[in-house]
Amino acid sequence: MSSPFASGMGDNWPGTAVWDAVEQLRGQFEQKAGTRMGRGDVRAAVLALLAEKPMHGYQIMAEIEERSGGSWKPSPGSVYPTLQLLADEGLIRAEESNGRKTYSLTVEGQTVADVAGDAPWAAQSGRGTGSKHGALPKAGVDLAQAIAQVGRSGNAKQVNEAVAVLEEARRKVYAILAQD
Numbered sequence: 001m002s003s004p005f006a007s008g009m010g011d012n013w014p015g016t017a018v019w020d021a022v023e024q025l026r027g028q029f030e031q032k033a034g035t036r037m038g039r040g041d042v043r044a045a046v047l048a049l050l051a052e053k054p055m056h057g058y059q060i061m062a063e064i065e066e067r068s069g070g071s072w073k074p075s076p077g078s079v080y081p082t083l084q085l086l087a088d089e090g091l092i093r094a095e096e097s098n099g100r101k102t103y104s105l106t107v108e109g110q111t112v113a114d115v116a117g118d119a120p121w122a123a124q125s126g127r128g129t130g131s132k133h134g135a136l137p138k139a140g141v142d143l144a145q146a147i148a149q150v151g152r153s154g155n156a157k158q159v160n161e162a163v164a165v166l167e168e169a170r171r172k173v174y175a176i177l178a179q180d
Contacts, residue, residue, distance in 0.1 A: 041120040042074055042082045047105070047112060048119035050092060054104035057083060067119070 045064050049055060055063065057079055065073040083103055086092040091109030094101040105113060150162040 042078045043086065044116050044120050045074070046079065046082055046086060046103075047091070047109065047116055050103055050105045051110060051113035054095075054102045056100045056102050060103075072120075 046060055049060055049063055057076065060083075061074055061076070061079055083092065083094070086109065087094060087103075090106055091112055092103045092105055094103050096102075147162060147166065150158055154162065
């Protein structure tokens with residue numbers, strides 16, 4: 001893929017290689033850093049939050065987004081059906097107050113939540129003990145955006161400096177893997 005900012009400069013322009021590398025990196029990280037999670041993850045998140053205190057649906061969505069550092073924002077179309085399923089299973093109950101349904105765990109729901117372990121947003125944000133990748137995809141996307149900006153608006157000297165920084169960063173990252 002050729003850079004839109006390199007048009008007219010030919011494929012020999014240093015920014016073309018940078019742009020291609022950034023696009024490849026962005027594509028790899030976007031696959032891993034998406035905001036969609038599985039249905040079981042929504043279920044686990046709802047149970048984990050309700051284990052702390054009763055909440056209504058939009059509180060649950062906002063809390064998941066906040067605790068995941070903004071990397072996961074479940075939609076009403078995933079949260080409300082999950083709440084209904086949990087209620088049907090007898091794990092939560094809903095009480096209506098001021099026109100809102102507030103959900104809380106039943107005794108059985110509390111038991112299930114206790115057994116479940118880490119909340120799914122912990123792995124998503126890199127804060128959980130079970131997270132192997134955590135914030136890495138977001139950091140990669142952030143870096144790709146910065147490099148793309150250099151490629152779009154930087155002069156040849158700035159592009160070459162950015163390439164040198166990236167090459168050094170790559171060596172340092174591999175050095176991290178070499179440590180044991």
